[in-house]
Amino acid sequence: MARFILKRLGLALITLWLLSVIVFVLGQVLPSDPGRSILGPLAAPSAVHALDHQLGVDKPILTQYWHWITHFPGTSYQYQAPIGPILTSALGRSLKLAIFAFVILVPLGIIGGVVSALNAGKPIDRTISIVGQSMLTVPEFVSGIVLIVVFSVELGWLPVSATAPTGSGFFTSLKYLILPVIPLVMVLFGYIARMARVGTIEALESDYARTAILKGLPRGVMIRRHVLRNSLLPTITVVATQTGYLIGGLVVVETLFRYNGIGLLTYNAANQHDIPMLEACVLTIGVVYMVVTLVADIAFSLLNPRIRLKAAE
Amino acid sequence: MSIVDIPVEDAGALEAGRREVRREVYRGLLRSPAFIIGSTVLLIWIICAIFGSSIAPHSPFAQNLEGINKAPSSAHLFGTDQLGRDMLSRVIVGSRDILIIAPLATLLGTVLGTVIGLLMGYFRGFVDDVLGRFVEAFLALPVVVTGVIALATLGRTNLVLILVIGILFTPLIARTVRAAVLQERELDYVAAARLRGERAPYIMFVEILPNVFAPIMVEFTVRLAYAIFTVLTLTFLGLGVQPPSPDWALDISANYGVVPAGYWWEVVFDALAIATLVVSVTLISDSVQRVLEG
Numbered sequence: 001m002a003r004f005i006l007k008r009l010g011l012a013l014i015t016l017w018l019l020s021v022i023v024f025v026l027g028q029v030l031p032s033d034p035g036r037s038i039l040g041p042l043a044a045p046s047a048v049h050a051l052d053h054q055l056g057v058d059k060p061i062l063t064q065y066w067h068w069i070t071h072f073p074g075t076s077y078q079y080q081a082p083i084g085p086i087l088t089s090a091l092g093r094s095l096k097l098a099i100f101a102f103v104i105l106v107p108l109g110i111i112g113g114v115v116s117a118l119n120a121g122k123p124i125d126r127t128i129s130i131v132g133q134s135m136l137t138v139p140e141f142v143s144g145i146v147l148i149v150v151f152s153v154e155l156g157w158l159p160v161s162a163t164a165p166t167g168s169g170f171f172t173s174l175k176y177l178i179l180p181v182i183p184l185v186m187v188l189f190g191y192i193a194r195m196a197r198v199g200t201i202e203a204l205e206s207d208y209a210r211t212a213i214l215k216g217l218p219r220g221v222m223i224r225r226h227v228l229r230n231s232l233l234p235t236i237t238v239v240a241t242q243t244g245y246l247i248g249g250l251v252v253v254e255t256l257f258r259y260n261g262i263g264l265l266t267y268n269a270a271n272q273h274d275i276p277m278l279e280a281c282v283l284t285i286g287v288v289y290m291v292v293t294l295v296a297d298i299a300f301s302l303l304n305p306r307i308r309l310k311a312a313e
Numbered sequence: 314m315s316i317v318d319i320p321v322e323d324a325g326a327l328e329a330g331r332r333e334v335r336r337e338v339y340r341g342l343l344r345s346p347a348f349i350i351g352s353t354v355l356l357i358w359i360i361c362a363i364f365g366s367s368i369a370p371h372s373p374f375a376q377n378l379e380g381i382n383k384a385p386s387s388a389h390l391f392g393t394d395q396l397g398r399d400m401l402s403r404v405i406v407g408s409r410d411i412l413i414i415a416p417l418a419t420l421l422g423t424v425l426g427t428v429i430g431l432l433m434g435y436f437r438g439f440v441d442d443v444l445g446r447f448v449e450a451f452l453a454l455p456v457v458v459t460g461v462i463a464l465a466t467l468g469r470t471n472l473v474l475i476l477v478i479g480i481l482f483t484p485l486i487a488r489t490v491r492a493a494v495l496q497e498r499e500l501d502y503v504a505a506a507r508l509r510g511e512r513a514p515y516i517m518f519v520e521i522l523p524n525v526f527a528p529i530m531v532e533f534t535v536r537l538a539y540a541i542f543t544v545l546t547l548t549f550l551g552l553g554v555q556p557p558s559p560d561w562a563l564d565i566s567a568n569y570g571v572v573p574a575g576y577w578w579e580v581v582f583d584a585l586a587i588a589t590l591v592v593s594v595t596l597i598s599d600s601v602q603r604v605l606e607g
Contacts, residue, residue: 248455270465
C-alpha cells in the first residue's frame with residue numbers, strides 16, 4: 001500500500017514539474033516586455049531597461065525559471081505587493097463557493113443517477129440523461145445571466161452580486177452565494193448523475209443483488225443495504241475529478257457575480273498582463289486539482305479492498 | 314508490398330458490408346427524435362450563419378443613438394442595445410463566428426488527437442509513457458484556465474482561439490483514441506498485417522484507423538459541444554471573439570452590466586440562442602453515441 005501511495009506521489013510530482021514548465025513557458029517566454037507594459041508606451045527606453053533588470057526578466061530563461069520557482073509566488077505587477085496573501089484570501093473565498101456548490105451538487109446528482117438507474121430505459125431515465133447532458137454544455141454565464149434576470153432583477157428575491165456587505169453573518173453571506181452556485185451545480189449535475197447511474201446499474205446486476213432478491217428481501221431494503229452502499233463509493237471519488245471543471249466554472253461565475261475569488265483574480269491578472277500573478281494563480285489551480293485527485297485516488301484504493309490487496313502484493 | 318493479396322470478390326464483399334453498416338447507422342439516426350430535433354435546430358443556426366446578413370431585418374452594426382435600450386416592440390422584435398443596434402439582427406448574425414470557430418477547433422483537436430492516440434496506442438512503451446505524462450500535465454488544468462492564460466499571452470484573434478482550443482482538446486481525444494487502439498492492436502487483422510510485413514504507419518492509418526472510426530466520431534460530436542462551450546466562455550471573459558462582432562457571448566459580456574437597470578432583452582435572447590445551439594449539438598451527439606455504441 002505504501003508503495004502504491006509513494007508511486008502515485010512520485011507521478012504527481014513529475015506532473016507538477018511538467019505543469020510548472022508549461023505555465024512558465026506560456027507566461028514568461030511568449031509575451032516578454034513586462035517593463036514596457038508596466039510603465040506604458042510613453043516611458044523612456046532607459047527606464048524600461050532598468051525596470052526589466054530589476055524584475056530580472058532580462059536574464060537567461062533557465063535563471064528566470066529557477067528564480068521563479070525559488071521565490072514562488074513572487075510579487076504582483078498590478079498590486080505591487082507580494083502575491084501570497086492576496087492569493088490565499090481569494091482561494092479561501094473560492095473554497096467557500098466550491099464547498100457550497102458541492103454540498104448541493106453531490107446529493108442532487110446521486111439522487112438523479114439512482115432514480116435513473118432504478119428506472120433504466122424508461123422515459124424518466126432518458127429525460128434525466130438528456131437534461132443532464134444538455135445542462136453540461138450550457139456555459140455558466142448563460143444560465144447565470146438568466147438567473148440574474150429572473151431572480152434578482154424581475155422578482156427581486158436575491159442579490160445581483162455575490163459579495164455580501166462586510167460584517168454580515170454566515171447565513172446572509174450564503175444567501176448572496178445562492179445564485180452563483182446554481183450555474184456550477186447545473187453544469188456538473190449531468191456528469192455525477194451519469195456516474196451514479198452506471199454504478200447503481202452495475203450493483204443492481206451483480207450476483208449479491210440477485211441473491212438478496214432471491215432470499216426474499218424487500219426491494220427497498222435490498223437497494224438501501226446492498227446496492228447503494230456499493231454504488232455510491234466510486235461515485236463520490238469520481239466527484240473529485242470534476243474539481244477541474246468546477247474551477248473553470250469559478251472563473252466565469254466569479255466574473256459574472258463580481259466575487260473576489262481565485263477565478264476573478266486569474267481573470268483580472270490575464271486582462272492586466274500581470275504575468276507573475278497569472279502564473280501563481282494557474283499553478284495554484286493546477287496544484288489544488290492534483291491534490292484533490294490524488295487524495296481521491298488514495299482514498300478510493302484504501303476503501304476498495306480489491307485495489308488495496310492488489311497493491312499490497 | 315503485401316505478400317497475401319485479398320481476393321477481389323472478398324474485398325468487394327467487405328466494402329458492401331461496410332456500406333450496409335453505414336446505412337444501418339443513418340437509419341438508426343433518422344429514427345431518433347432527439348437527432349431530428351437537434352439537427353433541425355442546428356440547421357436553422359447554420360442557415361443564419363451563412364445567410365444571416367440577408368435574413369436580418371436591419372444591419373447588426375447600424376447604430377441609432379436616438380433609440381438606445383428600447384424594449385422589444387414591433388419595430389425591433391428583440392429590442393435594441395446600448396448603441397441602439399437591433400438585437401434580433403445581432404442574434405441572427407451572431408451565430409456566424411461561433412459556428413466557424415468551434416467546428417474548426419474541434420476538427421483540429423480530432424486530427425491531432427487521433428494521430429497522437431494512434432502513436433500512443435500502437436507503440437506503447439516509451440512513446441506512450443512520455444506522451445502520457447504530457448497529457449496528464451495538460452489535463453491538470455481546467456481548459457478554461459489554460460485558455461485564459463494562452464489567449465492573454467498569444468493575442469486575441471479567432472485564429473489563436475481555434476489553435477488554442479484545438480490543442481487543448483488534443484490530449485482528451487488522444488486518450489480516447491489510445492484506449493480504442495489498445496483493444497484493436499491485439500486483434501488478428503493487425504497481427505496479419507504485421508506478418509505481411511506492412512510498415513507501422515500503414516498499419517496505424519490504413520488498418521486500425523477505419524476500425525476506431527466510431528469512437529472518434531462520438532468523440533468529435535461530444536467535443537464540438539464542449540468547443541462551443543469553451544469558445545463562448547472565453548469570449549464572455551473578453552479573450553475570444555472581439556468587437557464589433559455580434560457574437561452572442563460578446564453581446565452578453567458587453568450588456569450584462571445594464572441588466573440591473575431592467576434591460577433584460579439585451580442578454581436574454583443571446584442566452585436563449587446559446588442554449589438552443591448547445592442543446593441541439595448535445596441531442597445530436599447523444600443520438601450518435603447511442604446508435605454507434607448500441
